[in-house]
Amino acid sequence: MSNDRVSIYDVTLRDGAQTEGIDFTSADKVVVARELDQLGIDYIEGGWPGANPTDDAFFADAPPLHRACLTAFGMTRRPGAGVEEDAGLAKLIAANTRAITLVGKTWDFHVDVALGIERDENLAMIDDSVSYLAGKVDEVLFDAEHFFDGYKSDPGFALACIEKAYAAGARWIVLCDTNGGTLPKEVEQIVGEVTERVPGSHLGIHCHDDTRNAVANSLLAVEAGARQVQGSLNGLGERCGNANLIAIIPSLILKMGYTTGTTANDLTRLTHVSRLLDERLNRFPERNAAYVGESAFSHKGGLHVSAVEKDPRCYEHIVPDLVGNRRHIVVSDQAGRSNILARLREIGLEVSPGDPQVGGLVDLVKEREYDGYAYDGAEASFELLARRALGEVPEYFRLDSFRVFDERRWSAQGDLVTLSEATVKLEVGGNRTMAVAEGNGPVNALDAALRKVLIPAYPQLANLRLVDYKVRILTPNQGTGAVTRVMIESSDGHTEHWSTVGVSTNVIDASFNALNDSITYMLLRDATQPQHGTPAAAASA
Numbered sequence: 001m002s003n004d005r006v007s008i009y010d011v012t013l014r015d016g017a018q019t020e021g022i023d024f025t026s027a028d029k030v031v032v033a034r035e036l037d038q039l040g041i042d043y044i045e046g047g048w049p050g051a052n053p054t055d056d057a058f059f060a061d062a063p064p065l066h067r068a069c070l071t072a073f074g075m076t077r078r079p080g081a082g083v084e085e086d087a088g089l090a091k092l093i094a095a096n097t098r099a100i101t102l103v104g105k106t107w108d109f110h111v112d113v114a115l116g117i118e119r120d121e122n123l124a125m126i127d128d129s130v131s132y133l134a135g136k137v138d139e140v141l142f143d144a145e146h147f148f149d150g151y152k153s154d155p156g157f158a159l160a161c162i163e164k165a166y167a168a169g170a171r172w173i174v175l176c177d178t179n180g181g182t183l184p185k186e187v188e189q190i191v192g193e194v195t196e197r198v199p200g201s202h203l204g205i206h207c208h209d210d211t212r213n214a215v216a217n218s219l220l221a222v223e224a225g226a227r228q229v230q231g232s233l234n235g236l237g238e239r240c241g242n243a244n245l246i247a248i249i250p251s252l253i254l255k256m257g258y259t260t261g262t263t264a265n266d267l268t269r270l271t272h273v274s275r276l277l278d279e280r281l282n283r284f285p286e287r288n289a290a291y292v293g294e295s296a297f298s299h300k301g302g303l304h305v306s307a308v309e310k311d312p313r314c315y316e317h318i319v320p321d322l323v324g325n326r327r328h329i330v331v332s333d334q335a336g337r338s339n340i341l342a343r344l345r346e347i348g349l350e351v352s353p354g355d356p357q358v359g360g361l362v363d364l365v366k367e368r369e370y371d372g373y374a375y376d377g378a379e380a381s382f383e384l385l386a387r388r389a390l391g392e393v394p395e396y397f398r399l400d401s402f403r404v405f406d407e408r409r410w411s412a413q414g415d416l417v418t419l420s421e422a423t424v425k426l427e428v429g430g431n432r433t434m435a436v437a438e439g440n441g442p443v444n445a446l447d448a449a450l451r452k453v454l455i456p457a458y459p460q461l462a463n464l465r466l467v468d469y470k471v472r473i474l475t476p477n478q479g480t481g482a483v484t485r486v487m488i489e490s491s492d493g494h495t496e497h498w499s500t501v502g503v504s505t506n507v508i509d510a511s512f513n514a515l516n517d518s519i520t521y522m523l524l525r526d527a528t529q530p531q532h533g534t535p536a537a538a539a540s541a
Contacts, residue, residue: 006258007228009043009141009174009204010036010245012277013058014073016236017047026057027467027489028280031497032233035273037068040262041245042228043141044068045101050091059095067261071099071141076129079117083132092133099139099171102129106161107150119157126164134169142170143206148182151190159197172204172228177217180210180240187217191224200225207243209235214243219251222258233277234289246274247290250323264322271324272376279377279487282472291323298328340365340386347383349390361389371503372474372485378501380490380521381514387524394530396523397454399516400425400432404442404508420445426453429531443469443511454519457531463493464522466515471507486510490518496525 012032017024024032029046036044046062047055049072062070072095077086092100104126105111111122126142133140142165144150150158162173175191182190187207195203205221205228207214218229229252235244250267252258271292278285287295297320312319312327320326340362344351351358364385365375375382387393402424411417422445423436435452439445447466455461468489475482486502488511498521502513 003201003227004258005227006222006252006260007042007172007204008040008245008249008260008262009045009071009206009228009230010041010232011045011206011230011242012036012232012236014045014047014055015238015242016232018238019236019241020238022236022281024054024281025468026054026061027497029054029058030063031280031489031499032277033063033065033068033070035276036233037063037065038266039269039273040260040266041068042261043071043099045071045073046095046097048073049095050074050088059097062097069099069139070097071101072097073101073103076102076104076125077132079115079121079125083128086129089129089132093136098137099141100133100137101141101143101174102126102133102165102170103143103145103176104129104161104165105146105150106144106158107146108154108157109149110146111157123160123164126161127168130165130168130170139171140169141172141174141204142166143174143176145176146178147175148177148186148190149179151194152186159194162194163197166198166202171202173198173202174204174206174228174230175221175226176206177208177214178206180208180214182207182213182217183211184213184216184220188220188224191221191226195225201227204228204230205243206230208237209240209242209244212240214241215247215251218243218248219256222252222256234274234286244290246270246292250291250318254318254322267322268324275374275376279374280470282470291318292325294328296320297325343382344386347379347386349386351390357390361386364389368503372483373501373503374485375501377487378499378514378517380498381500381517384500384517384521384524393520393524396428396458396520396528396530398427399512400427402446402449402512404446406442422446422449424449424453426450428453428457442508443515446508446512447515450515450519458523458528460526460528461519461522464519465491465493466518467491467497469511471510474503481505484510486514488514488518490522492522498522498525 013029033044046058049055049059072092074088074092077083077089083089105115105122111117111119130140130142144162147158166173203226205218205226207217222229229248231243231245231248234246235241249260249262252260274292275285287293297316340358341353384393402422405421408418420439420442425434433453435449437445437448437452439448451461466488470487472485473482474485483505484507487499489497489499491497500514500517502510504510
């Protein structure tokens with residue numbers, strides 16, 4: 001690794017999952033891992049094997065990564081136990097990842113009080129665990145928990161802990177500011193002193209954001225010699241969060257001249273990835289987030305706008321396109337063409353920048369987003385929107401109408417039963433057909449009814465799976481009449497996943513819009529020819 005190469009380690013899927021109000025599904029973790037891989041992240045921490053069913057399911061069917069190294073997280077062996085008998089270490093090995101990250105105590109206070117063991121035993125736990133796993137996987141990383149507190153309390157013991165891990169074969173020694181209480185000047189000084197004992201090419205930094213200094217602490221640690229930075233997307237994490245990689249990565253590349261696994265082309269996806277994560281988690285993106293926020297390059301009328309129009313450098317520290325964001329002039333609503341062109345290229349549509357259809361598509365996207373649509377988390381719906389605007393989506397079927405009924409009653413056995421029933425009327429291949437189906441909810445019933453009509457005409461739809469379903473209230477001040485956004489994630493039953501979006505004041509209508517896009521996308525992806533004159537099988541409940 002060259003001296004200006006900084007390795008990026010993402011903790012979103014584990015440490016980020018400790019954010020209050022966030023609960024990743026296994027499907028969420030797969031999607032986020034793929035996005036991180038495409039972004040050029042070096043290490044992706046998948047979770048803690050054995051900690052919960054979601055992490056176990058993720059490691060059991062981990063997505064293939066092309067650029068990143070998937071890591072499993074765990075802790076050193078238990079006091080007084082051997083590494084061969086330690087259940088936690090066994091689960092880490094069984095996760096079958098190329099790298100394993102071990103957390104261990106380096107603060108004398110924690111060893112004396114929290115663990116209540118001799119300090120020599122703590123050193124042995126580190127030595128035994130690291131050396132044992134170093135013979136099982138490509139890389140072992142050692143997270144020195146509460147290192148900065150430990151160094152300030154007893155530098156000799158804190159250094160002994162990390163030197164023991166390094167000598168035992170740890171590829172990276174990661175200095176953790178676990179409670180987020182260390183200030184930038186202290187971080188820079190301590191990291192500089194540590195590099196005299198452990199080479200900076202083997203040192204990492206992991207900062208929490210309890211004093212809102214995690215980004216600054218991370219950047220100063222790099223300046224002091226550390227060559228790995230750990231953090232999470234959008235700063236997710238327990239309490240006040242982790243160091244925000246969305247701010248750190250462009251700062252390292254564009255401001256400080258370092259290189260990472262993220263290329264200049266990858267960096268243009270930064271805004272998209274940040275917003276996609278928020279959509280997956282049903283969170284509103286932070287408008288004033290550095291680099292990627294909607295307001296990051298927003299200018300309101302007056303002297304600022306006049307200056308920016310003459311030379312953007314007056315009030316913009318970088319060109320917004322570099323991170324996939326856009327300039328937003330509030331008074332004239334200028335923006336979008338370059339973003340649309342970039343997204344079109346991603347889906348394989350080469351359109352001339354001067355094509356008048358691009359301008360129309362920009363306006364259409366703005367109108368849709370004003371209505372509540374969000375395409376950063378629904379790439380399939382965006383592709384359909386673009387291709388429809390360019391006249392490239394066949395009409396596979398036409399909906400005449402649908403009705404959905406919900407019934408809640410007590411059965412003859414005394415059980416409370418809730419059933420949904422959907423009726424659809426569709427035109428497929430010139431034939432009008434009606435179908436009725438029941439489901440365990442209105443969306444499930446609607447999906448089942450649609451399939452009854454469509455599968456005879458398009459058999460591949462039998463493999464379509466609805467993996468995830470999320471609803472967000474966009475106008476909570478309107479109470480039960482609020483506008484809702486529905487996001488549906490679908491799968492072909494094998495490896496490919498895609499997301500679609502629907503918006504309406506009626507949640508069932510919004511669900512149909514997202515479901516309709518999901519079905520249409522699968523047919524378009526498979527280059528299916530629309531049916532013409534083929535009888536569609538009639539169906540009933």
